[in-house]
Each structure stands twice: as C-alpha cells, then as structure tokens.
Amino acid sequence: MNAWLVFAAFAVVAGIWTVAWIWIVTHAHSPAPSKAGEEFDLARARRILLPLLGAAAIGLFVTSLPRLPYPHARVRRLGVPVAHVAVTGVQWTWQLGRDTLPAGVPVEFAVTSRDVNHGFAIYDSAGRLLTQVQAMPDYTNRLVYTFPAPGSYVIRCLEYCGIAHHVMQTTLVVTGAAGTHR
Structure with a gap:
C-alpha cells in the first residue's frame, strides 16, 4: 500500500x-418529522x-x-545494514566512528548528542538533502540509508544549536567497494 x-x-x-x-x-x-412511523x-x-x-x-x-519511516521499515525495504557508524553531535561538530563507507549497501547510523538537539542530515554533492534524523541527548536514533553512488557526502546540522551552528558539518567519503568496509 x-x-x-x-x-x-x-x-x-x-x-x-x-x-x-x-x-x-x-x-x-x-423537531422530528410529524408523520407517524417516519x-x-x-x-x-x-x-x-x-x-x-x-x-x-x-x-x-x-x-x-x-x-512510517521507522528504522525497522527501512531495514525491511533496504536490507540488514552492512556497515555501522556511531555518530555523536557536539556543539559544533560531528564525531563519526568512521568517515569512509561503501556505496550500494545499507548503512546504519546510530545518532545521538552529547549536549543539545541537533539535526543529522546527509547531503549529496549537488546540495540535495538525502536523509536526516534527530540527534538528541540520552537517546540514540537509528537511521538506515543506502548511498547510491561513490563520492563525497556532506553531513550538516539541521537544528539550530547555538552561535556556531553554521559550521557544524563534516564530510563522508563513499567508495564503491562494499566488501572492504566492516
């Protein structure tokens, strides 16, 4: 459906x-109709x-x-994640468990925050938003995404998190070889 x-x-x-x-x-x-029986x-x-x-x-x-776009729905559609990345948002940077990922396979991002709410958003090289999830203190959101092609992808914060919010971004490198990135 x-x-x-x-x-x-x-x-x-x-x-x-x-x-x-x-x-x-x-x-x-x-008032009710006056006819009897009606x-x-x-x-x-x-x-x-x-x-x-x-x-x-x-x-x-x-x-x-x-x-709804909950993680289990994405896993059903995309498959079991092949790569896993721990992500922590901290004013005003992203800490990634790894910054090189494979293309064409499901990748799970375990996203949290150490201080305030952040918006974890992945953009392609043309600046199009591909996927996003909230990064919240004391909670881990799981985002499953399959990168369509090798290249550089930018992670930006979508939630205003303070005076240096505009510099909160980093780059992911996505390669074509899925078997070498565990």
Whole structure:
C-alpha cells in the first residue's frame, strides 16, 4: 500500500466524518418529522454512526503505522545494514566512528548528542538533502540509508544549536567497494 492510497483512504474517512458531524450538529435541535412511523431517532443515529466512523479512523491509523519511516521499515525495504557508524553531535561538530563507507549497501547510523538537539542530515554533492534524523541527548536514533553512488557526502546540522551552528558539518567519503568496509 503506497502513501497516496493511505492518504486517499484517510481523506475519504475524514470527509465522511466531517459530513456526519455537520449533519448531526445542524439537525440536533430540529423537531422530528410529524408523520407517524417516519420519526428519525437522532440519538440512535449517533450511537451507531459515531462509533463506526471512529472505528474506521482508528483502523486506518493502525494500518498506516508500519508505513512510517521507522528504522525497522527501512531495514525491511533496504536490507540488514552492512556497515555501522556511531555518530555523536557536539556543539559544533560531528564525531563519526568512521568517515569512509561503501556505496550500494545499507548503512546504519546510530545518532545521538552529547549536549543539545541537533539535526543529522546527509547531503549529496549537488546540495540535495538525502536523509536526516534527530540527534538528541540520552537517546540514540537509528537511521538506515543506502548511498547510491561513490563520492563525497556532506553531513550538516539541521537544528539550530547555538552561535556556531553554521559550521557544524563534516564530510563522508563513499567508495564503491562494499566488501572492504566492516
């Protein structure tokens, strides 16, 4: 199931929910039809419609959770990481366990911070943001990424972390040989 399908399903449920809510609000104080046998029971409609719509919304939410960009979802898509890099953000530098990585294989970055929040972001040589994750004190985020080609990649901080934030960057070198980098 792709993201657009999940979005479309959510939009349909949200639209039905909105129409139902507007209908209930606008008819809450109007008198019931006077014809015998055709009286509309508003309370009964609420008891049936609202739980059904609520269950549909919860069901849609629960089924979309595996599609969020959590590490296990990336591992399922990219494969088990071949290389691992410990990353620590410190005002105003990145400390990397290694700065040379293989191209074409999943790499796991274990990202944390020693002081304040930082944004760990990897850019290609054209300056395009490829992937990113938060670096937080006392917590390790895991980011799995496959570098598409050899070359130099720049790591920058995306979270303002103080007066020298703009200099918080370093370079990764990605080579073509995956078997030599463990």
